[in-house]
Amino acid sequence: MMQAPLLTVRNLSITLHREGKHLPVLNDVSFDVAPGEVLGVVGESGAGKSVAGAALIDLLVPPLRRSSGEISLGRDRLDLMSPRQMRNVRGKRVGFIFQDPMTSLNPVLSIGKQLTDTMQAHLKIGRAEIKRRALAWVERVGLPNPERILKAAPHELSGGQRQRIVIALALCAEPEIVIADEPTTALDVSVQAQMLDLMRTLHKETGTAMVLITHDLGVVAKMADRVAVFYAGRVVELAATSDLFATPRHPYTAGLMGATPAPDAEGRMQVVPIPGAMPGIGALPSGCAFHPRCTRAQPDCREIVPPLAALEAGLAACLHPLPREVRS
Numbered sequence: 001m002m003q004a005p006l007l008t009v010r011n012l013s014i015t016l017h018r019e020g021k022h023l024p025v026l027n028d029v030s031f032d033v034a035p036g037e038v039l040g041v042v043g044e045s046g047a048g049k050s051v052a053g054a055a056l057i058d059l060l061v062p063p064l065r066r067s068s069g070e071i072s073l074g075r076d077r078l079d080l081m082s083p084r085q086m087r088n089v090r091g092k093r094v095g096f097i098f099q100d101p102m103t104s105l106n107p108v109l110s111i112g113k114q115l116t117d118t119m120q121a122h123l124k125i126g127r128a129e130i131k132r133r134a135l136a137w138v139e140r141v142g143l144p145n146p147e148r149i150l151k152a153a154p155h156e157l158s159g160g161q162r163q164r165i166v167i168a169l170a171l172c173a174e175p176e177i178v179i180a181d182e183p184t185t186a187l188d189v190s191v192q193a194q195m196l197d198l199m200r201t202l203h204k205e206t207g208t209a210m211v212l213i214t215h216d217l218g219v220v221a222k223m224a225d226r227v228a229v230f231y232a233g234r235v236v237e238l239a240a241t242s243d244l245f246a247t248p249r250h251p252y253t254a255g256l257m258g259a260t261p262a263p264d265a266e267g268r269m270q271v272v273p274i275p276g277a278m279p280g281i282g283a284l285p286s287g288c289a290f291h292p293r294c295t296r297a298q299p300d301c302r303e304i305v306p307p308l309a310a311l312e313a314g315l316a317a318c319l320h321p322l323p324r325e326v327r328s
């Protein structure tokens, strides 16, 4: 990465406190996001993607706790900030978009009030300008009849319209980075594609960096510059999106791609799922957590936790990575 990173996460570990034990949920996770970059975070359900996203903006709640790790935004250490300081970072410097729009919207306030409140809290601009921008944001996220939308309450809008407003709210204070956790998953398939197009357009226009959490490889292929693949609380592969899709190096990444519907030679959609299931919290196998499901596993995979190591392009945490030119 040529540019100094905007967001730096180093050795982030998160534990779950249960029955007197601290069980690892996230283990030694490190990644960077450059200014303006989109980092995709993918992996099966339960891999720790949402927990990682919540940790970035200090939204973890007990029984989850950060046990170690440094999180920096520019020169500022977020992990050392007080809850009060973090409240100023959230919304202003870091926007967020969650799966369920209702978690980001206040059900009793009009859309206009929520947009103007957010801008008022974070931007040093006058009332008239805030009003103008609220209207402009509603138009910009593609909603018809913006005056009416500004007066509406969230429940008067459709799910897709609400998620458009959440996107406007996440961006209206001009954050440096947005954390988007499954931003399209709750929407109808037909609306999902529109929402991705909108996010892509706005990303291009604003240059805001993004951490895009999704279980959907199609979404990262469309949106992300680089991808971090999570498995059982660890980053197992990190690479530029084009490299990752051209030659996945970690067998889990290759497996995920096999589990994504892809057309065969006759154009029929085929899915080859990875056999077995991801281990749950507190039930991690020894060595590489993926080894019981891995077709390439060797005896040493049972013993050694592979470090995330540099390959020709990107990083993979695997003792026996796939060769670069062969695609499994």
Ligand SMILES: Nc1ncnc2c1ncn2[C@@H]1O[C@H](COP(=O)(O)OP(=O)(O)OP(=O)(O)O)[C@@H](O)[C@H]1O
Binding pocket: 016, 025, 043, 044, 045, 046, 047, 048, 049, 050, 051, 052, 061, 062, 063, 064, 215, 280, 281
């Ligand atoms: N509040 C909580 N209490 C107990 N366990 C939790 C809590 N939040 C998350 N977990 C557990 O932590 C692990 C990681 O969850 P996380 O939601 O981050 O996974 P994910 O990769 O985002 O998957 P999904 O796509 O299903 O959200 C899971 O095993 C989950 O059950």
